[in-house]
Amino acid sequence: MKRIVPLLFLLVAAASLPAEKTAWAFRTGINLTPGLVYNRVWDPGYNGSALTVMSLRQNGGFILGGGIEAGYNYTGFNLHFPLRAGLTVAGGDSLTLSANLDLMPGLILGIPASYFLFALEASMEAVWQVSPCLGISLSAGPRYTVSPGYGEAVSPLEFIDLTVGLAAVMGN
């Protein structure tokens, strides 16, 4: 626990590094994870949902971000601390399209032990600018999640999910 709080601040701070010609944004929304594969057994189904808050920094076409995601699935409740790197692949006045890669260390919240969780997500995100300071984001992409500790102590845990996200993006 004591290691996680500084890590969270580190990730958020990474997204706030000063850079020239930058824009910042605050992204908050929900992620839904209809699953494709579970535990190497073909077993499609809905796997859970999460609330996400991210601080994003854009410099030219590059995006850097960090934040927190709190969600649940069939292991219970868990936290992720996503660190995002992205690239704007198409942009207009009202619609931008970006490709993002999220590294997501995290925790399965448990008693007596919380287990380290790691996810990697590649996603495409479209942001529709509804006002100068507010955009609506729709994203989708595959996410791989693994927890070696939970796998060893409880049950093998390895997901591949299709994450679908809906979020509000506030900023300039």
Next chain:
Amino acid sequence: MGLPVKPPRLVSLLFSLLFVTACSYQPLFLPGDIGSGVVITETRRVMEIRPSSGEVSTTGLLFYPGGLVDSHVYNELVANFVETARVIAVIVKMPGNLAVFDINAGLSVIKDYPEINRWVIAGHSLGGSMAAAVVKDNPEAFEGLVFMDSYPADGDSLKDWSGAVLSFYSSVEKISDPDRMERTLDLIPPATWLTDTARVYPPEKTNYTVIHQIDGGSHSFFGTYGPQAGDYEPTVSREAFHGEVIDYMTEFFSENGWL
């Protein structure tokens, strides 16, 4: 005007709150500790436990876990019951480990087992209350119900349900609230108490409840986890507790002609 607490303390408080309210109890055994007499098959939605060899009853046990308890904690108890009673059991995994998020999860599971012609549903704590809600809405889908330190919610009366109910209490403290007990008895079929010296079932195996209170157990003993916050100090071993639960459950199944 500033914040009543400083930001670092606020962050700590929020994290503490999250940990207290969202942590699930994890099992106290390793997957390899389960004996070889059963085969456990796990999917995204369920854990199926069946005897590893020999004849199997056509009665199935559907199990709803307690709230904020990892569903794997029941593997030990259920596996031992499966080995003794030779039934197929299916433990349903719940979203966020809260059965209230997907009360009817078990109904879709039943459809995957056409070879089973009779289902008994069991639940621990919150899982038992949700199991009662499923039975109330689908009385024909189940012939039996097993409560483990649990009872129906006030709106889910099973008083007139034609099935059979077995209700466990883990300790004398769990039945020490007369008001709660009176309300519970009003929500379930007519009840009689089973003790070690008087294990007498009603002659008619329909619309009845048998209640058994285990001496010296604790709430978390129905699984293999804990101790749970607010639980009572057990004076018996978990193994002895599990043995008593399995003994009474097997007898309940047998008395009803389900084995």
